[in-house]
Amino acid sequence: MENIFHILNGDCLAGQLKETSIDGKVIICREALISGDVKASSLEGFWKLRAGFIAKEYHVDHENYYEKVVSEFQKISDLPGNAEVHLWFEDDLFCQTNMWFCLFLLSDLKNIRIYRVYPRIPINKDHWKGFSLSNAKDLEESLHSKVELEEKDIQLGIHLWNAYQNQDMGRLIQLSEIQSGCFNKLKEVIEAYSNTFPENQTVNNLQVYIKELVDSGITDFNSVFEKFQQDFGIYGYGDLQVKKMYDAV
Incomplete structure (x- = not known):
């Protein structure tokens, strides 16, 4: 259908959606806003900032970033x-920061309806595995159970993005107290984010955690990454994010 759009949390989910009967056009969020600087005074400045970070961090040239990433956001x-816009994002920190940014972009548009689509998590399964646990039927049922964002929910997303851009931890904690059916696990996610700051040197700090793993004899990266995913799935980090911390130990 011409007016139905699905904003997805990555190419993997896009592949899964092709196996369903779900109609609509797909927009893929290919950013990792959990990493690197995100503060800029304009959208054009933001793209330049992110292109520079991605080029340095992941060895992706600027042209490729604009072609693969910015072009999708432009949609x-x-x-x-x-x-009618469906946000297919999971509850982990990685997905949430990307979703907040998408809501920031969507806030400039008029007369649209925005929905949050949650993954269906089987009982006794890891909540943070998200859509990776879903088959075609699960995805179709997720869409059927979508939750519409009211104006207050959209504003919450915008405020979260602004606070995240400014690394305003106090404001994020304040916002995490707001109850919304469109932001499950928000309080836990914000608390997890606070543990990424260097000044937090408790065992919940990710760098401290990885160092303790290595010191205990778990030195192989694949083993460290597997253990990290088991214990800290709330972050939604991929191997690139964990490898950076691992290399710093």
């Missing part, structure tokens, strides 16, 4: 009036 800005 959000170009959405037509009366669009």
Whole structure:
């Protein structure tokens, strides 16, 4: 259908969606806003900032970033009036920061309806595995159970993005107290984010955690990454994010 759009949390989910009967156009969020500087005074400045970070951190040239990443976000800005937008994001910190940014972009559009689509997590399964646990039927049922964002929910997303951009931990903690059916696990996610700051030297600090793993004899990266995912799935980190911390030990 012409006015239905699905903003997905990555290419993997895009592949899964192809196996379903779900209609609509797909927009893929290919950023990792959990890493690197995100503070800029304009959107154009933001793209330049992120392109520079991605080029340095992941060896992706600027042209490729604009072609693969910015072009997808531009589709959000170009959405037509009366669009129905589905946000397919999980509850982990990685996905949430990306979703907050998408809501920031969507906030400039008029006469659109925005929905949050949650993964269906089987009982006794890891909540943070998200859509990776879903088959075609699960994805179709997730869409059927979508939750519409009210204006207050959209504003919460914008405020979260602004506070995150400014690394305003106090404001994020304040916002995490707000109850919303569109932001599950928000309090836990913000608390987890606070543990990424260097001044937090408790065992919950990720760098401290990885160092303790290595000191205990778990030195192989694959083993460290597997253990990290088991204990800290709330972050949603991929191997690139964990490898950076591992290399710093």
